[in-house]
Amino acid sequence: MADVSQQQVETALKAVIDPYLEQDLVAAKAVKKITTDGGKVTVDIELGYPAKGYIADLGAKLKEKVAAIAGVKDVAINFSSKIVAHGVQKGVKPIEGVRNIIAVASGKGGVGKSTVAVNLALALSAEGASVGILDADIYGPSQPTMLGSKMKPESKDGKSLEPIMSYHLQSMSIGYLVDEETPMIWRGPMVTQALEQLLRDTNWQDLDYLVIDLPPGTGDVQLTLAQKVPVTGAIIVTTPQDIALLDARKGLKMFEKVDIPVLGVIENMSTHICSKCGHEEHIFGEGGGQRMSEQNDVDFLGALPLDMRIRVETDSGKPTVVADPECRISQIYRDIARRVAAKLSLKKKDFSAKFPSIVIQNT
Numbered sequence: 001m002a003d004v005s006q007q008q009v010e011t012a013l014k015a016v017i018d019p020y021l022e023q024d025l026v027a028a029k030a031v032k033k034i035t036t037d038g039g040k041v042t043v044d045i046e047l048g049y050p051a052k053g054y055i056a057d058l059g060a061k062l063k064e065k066v067a068a069i070a071g072v073k074d075v076a077i078n079f080s081s082k083i084v085a086h087g088v089q090k091g092v093k094p095i096e097g098v099r100n101i102i103a104v105a106s107g108k109g110g111v112g113k114s115t116v117a118v119n120l121a122l123a124l125s126a127e128g129a130s131v132g133i134l135d136a137d138i139y140g141p142s143q144p145t146m147l148g149s150k151m152k153p154e155s156k157d158g159k160s161l162e163p164i165m166s167y168h169l170q171s172m173s174i175g176y177l178v179d180e181e182t183p184m185i186w187r188g189p190m191v192t193q194a195l196e197q198l199l200r201d202t203n204w205q206d207l208d209y210l211v212i213d214l215p216p217g218t219g220d221v222q223l224t225l226a227q228k229v230p231v232t233g234a235i236i237v238t239t240p241q242d243i244a245l246l247d248a249r250k251g252l253k254m255f256e257k258v259d260i261p262v263l264g265v266i267e268n269m270s271t272h273i274c275s276k277c278g279h280e281e282h283i284f285g286e287g288g289g290q291r292m293s294e295q296n297d298v299d300f301l302g303a304l305p306l307d308m309r310i311r312v313e314t315d316s317g318k319p320t321v322v323a324d325p326e327c328r329i330s331q332i333y334r335d336i337a338r339r340v341a342a343k344l345s346l347k348k349k350d351f352s353a354k355f356p357s358i359v360i361q362n363t
């Protein structure tokens with residue numbers, strides 16, 4: 001019997017569309033090596049995004065296609081992830097130790113932006129990336145509470161700060177440094193200066209992604225920040241109500257103005273799940289985030305339910321993604337995290353950046 005050819009294997013691999021990259025892995029240039037040794041086929045795949053929770057499933061689909069080629073007796077698929085730095089706005093200096101910055105914004109307060117930001121950061125970490133979070137919500141820093149950490153950051157040299165570690169996540173917040181009431185009286189320029197300092201004077205350690213939890217709204221502070229921080233991509237959090245959607249649209253326009261690509265929209269409090277009977281209801285209307293994304297030509301990244309456990313777990317210092325990694329809500333956050341990172345991986349690379357991070361992940 002004739003040997004299995006590389007071409008046959010490629011054709012089989014092309015039959016599987018990666019839902020996060022929205023293309024097959026050959027087209028995405030993720031297939032790095034194919035070896036065929038008699039009936040034994042080995043495929044090396046390098047994804048541009050972290051995907052620990054998904055590669056078993058992806059590997060099984062690819063194996064099934066390759067195994068169906070006549071003459072194939074054994075298939076091995078090896079996965080790795082290589083996360084590289086991507087381009088940012090022109091003229092903004094990159095941050096030492098950080099490959100990519102993802103800004104999480106909302107048009108209006110109270111839509112759950114901070115909750116989404118921390119769970120998204122933890123979900124990226126659960127998928128295998130090295131992740132940090134900067135709490136830029138200077139008027140109401142909530143990350144110290146959400147991460148259950150009240151420690152003061154150390155300074156080894158009297159100039160820079162060491163990030164606080166919780167659940168493998170590096171974090172920095174004005175809430176670690178001043179008492180809760182102080183930032184409320186700060187004026188615009190003080191806020192942006194404090195934030196720039198927090199961002200640049202923290203010793204971030206080799207981060208693939210730094211998630212920035214921006215202050216709510218689209219005023220001057222947010223605009224100045226968006227101009228000064230080297231952001232790779234932004235995410236807008238909204239609820240399905242009309243008013244929140246209108247405000248979210250302002251957020252989209254703000255990022256457009258400063259040339260930051262919007263990775264997409266996350267709808268929070270999408271449906272309500274009754275904690276007693278599990279019944280699901282669209283109490284704030286249905287499909288608003290999806291419609292808004294379509295109308296504004298941005299991606300819809302996913303929807304999270306209004307669920308009491310999200311509030312209880314996050315507000316008590318153990319966000320859902322670490323409190324119960326296998327539950328449905330955590331799976332939604334991880335799905336969104338993979339989608340965000342995959343979209344980011346398709347953006348223009350920053351060729352001046354030094355080292356990518358490579359993680360070997362086997363099925």
Ligand SMILES: Nc1ncnc2c1ncn2[C@@H]1O[C@H](COP(=O)(O)OP(=O)(O)OP(=O)(O)O)[C@@H](O)[C@H]1O
Binds near residue numbers: 304314
């Ligand atoms: N999907 C959800 N289900 C239930 N409760 C939620 C959900 N998302 C957020 N919450 C809760 O809603 C409250 C507000 O959330 P959060 O602080 O994240 O909002 P925010 O948009 O960052 O607010 P702010 O504008 O004050 O910064 C918190 O108590 C949080 O636990």
